[in-house]
Amino acid sequence: MGKLIKIILLVLFVGFYVHSQNIDQEVAKYVRMIESGELERASEESRELISSNPNHPGILYLQGRLSTDGIEALKFYQAVVDNFPKSEWADDALYKIYQYYYAVGLYRTADLKWKHLQKEYPQSPYLRSQLSKDAKSMPDEVSETNKIDTTKSQTTIKLIEQPVPTEPPPKLTDVKQPEMPTSQNYVYTVQVGAFSTIENAKKQEKYFIDLGYEVEVTNKIRAGKSLYLVWVGNFRSAEEANKFKDEIKQKFKIESITVQKY
Secondary structure: OHHHHHHHHHHHHHHHHHHHHHHHHHHHHHHHHHHOOOHHHHHHHOHHHHHHOOOOHHHHHHHHHHOOOHHHHHHHHHHHHHHOOOOOOHHHHHHHHHHHHHHOOOHHHHHHHHHHHHHHOOOOHHHHOOHHHHHHOOOOOOOOOOOOOOOOOOOOEOOOOOOOOOOOOOOOOOOOOOOOOOOOOOOEEEEEEEEOOHHHHHHHHHHHHHOOOOEEEEEEEEOOEEEEEEEEEEEOOHHHHHHHHHHHHHHHOEOOEEEEOO
């Protein structure tokens, strides 16, 4: 009888493991859809999977990726990190938390999340990503004392409170110009600044408008602070946004970050 019970338990365990693996594969498929700009399709096709497995770490991560609200997405990612730290989605979720705080200008918090990622998931591919360079040179939090000084000539635009050159560089000619969104399929943008004052954000906005780009200044309240984020372009996929980000950095040494709109 004892041997029979062991066999039954083994079969149940194997079945659960296989089922979990299948869910992970499905989640990975939908994440690829989202990153290629097919957010609506991923949302529609994943509904049954999500409703059937609401507490699976991959499903929680997927719901974060599908969310268009930053705070809501953050809750899903944190649930993965807190409750399933050994799952294959834990480093993905923690990286997204880091990216969120970095995008809204809360750099000290972002730095803590990055160090957490380094400590708990040293083999994570995100540690070798482009944003690892951003983490190494994490700026201070946004503050009113860090004003833009337009009297100084700078060749590099930093992510936050950067001086705006008086003479704009020539326009990009070999990169597709960012488009204005016609539907919610445009979910990615390139953030070129996070400012504590609307005046500084407007200066940064004007710099990119003068270059011929579509620019949006959006206000977010985070941790009691009012931040003005400067977004350039609208893209269907993270790949398109990353290409634009990499091109402007290579040509003009402009630091920026790809973010998902929320």
